[in-house]
Amino acid sequence: MHGILRGMQTRFRSASESYRFARPTDLNAIVGMLGDDEVGAWLWFVPAPPEALRGYFLPLIEQQWQTLADAEPPTTAIFVVEDAEAQYLGQGAVMAVEGSVGGFEIGFQLPKLAWRTGVGTRLAEFLVTWATRLHAPYRLQAGCIEGNAGSRRILEKLGMRLEGTRPDFRLKGDARHTELEFGMRVANLDPLLLRRTEARVPFDSEL
Numbered sequence: 019m020h021g022i023l024r025g026m027q028t029r030f031r032s033a034s035e036s037y038r039f040a041r042p043t044d045l046n047a048i049v050g051m052l053g054d055d056e057v058g059a060w061l062w063f064v065p066a067p068p069e070a071l072r073g074y075f076l077p078l079i080e081q082q083w084q085t086l087a088d089a090e091p092p093t094t095a096i097f098v099v100e101d102a103e104a105q106y107l108g109q110g111a112v113m114a115v116e117g118s119v120g121g122f123e124i125g126f127q128l129p130k131l132a133w134r135t136g137v138g139t140r141l142a143e144f145l146v147t148w149a150t151r152l153h154a155p156y157r158l159q160a161g162c163i164e165g166n167a168g169s170r171r172i173l174e175k176l177g178m179r180l181e182g183t184r185p186d187f188r189l190k191g192d193a194r195h196t197e198l199e200f201g202m203r204v205a206n207l208d209p210l211l212l213r214r215t216e217a218r219v220p221f222d223s224e225l
Contacts, residue, residue: 026086030144032219035137037144039086040079040096040109045072047098047106051129060166061127062188062195091152099132099141107132110141112149120156122149126172133168140218142172147215150204159201163188173200177208 029038040048049071051057058064064071075096082092093114099107108128115121124145128138149155160178162169178200186194 025089026091027222028086030148030219030221032140035099035101035107035140037097037099037110037141037148037219039082039092040075040098041083042076042079044079044098044106044109045075048075048109051106051108051127054130056130057127060163060169062163062190062197093153095148097141097145097148099137099144107137108141110145112145112153114153115159118157120154121159122153122155122157123159123161124149125160126169138168139172139175140215142176143211143215144219146176146207147212147219147221150207150212151216151221155204157201157203158207159199161197161199163190164196164198170198170200176202176211177206178202 029036049068052061052064052066052071053068055065078094078096082095085092095112097110097112099110101107106129108126110124110126113123113125115123124142126138126141126145128141132138146158149158158176158178159181160169160173162173164183179202180198181201182199184197184199187197188195
């Protein structure tokens with residue numbers, strides 16, 4: 019059965035993975051993943067002290083559950099993806115873009131065991147489908163550091179296009195990195211992507 023909280027679906031299952039809203043008990047897995055140097059190589063916000071990461075994610079997770087309890091979809095939603103044995107395969111987020119009415123940003127991070135397995139693509143497709151179904155956004159966007167070929171490939175598969183670059187925008191250690199900005203209007207989203215994702219990960223009819 020899908021998880022339901024006051025009419026809001028909280029868990030979404032496919033044959034290979036399940037997606038659910040993150041809970042405070044997931045912080046050990048999230049922080050542990052972000053503490054891996056290879057995972058963090060393309061993330062501008064790490065390395066960071068574990069307590070700082072917990073201090074960032076915990077309020078967002080608590081707020082999303084309060085919003086769900088009010089029978090509303092959170093405008094900042096953090097998901098965990100797991101395999102059939104409940105093994106942690108990463109996290110993804112959908113976030114309303116401040117100052118852009120109808121704009122939402124997606125992001126995702128995976129542990130090494132989930133690299134090159136298709137998990138990232140399927141997670142990104144789920145995030146786009148959830149955002150489109152629950153928030154009816156006007157546009158979607160995402161960013162990555164230049165050179166992050168894996169994330170760029172996933173964003174392009176979604177139909178996003180490179181909209182701009184920010185040279186030397188991110189400081190990571192002693193090095194500056196260019197940030198790539200991808201985006202698209204939802205009107206240009208391939209409807210086959212949505213139908214394929216909903217066939218793979220059923221959404222409850224009342225939503």
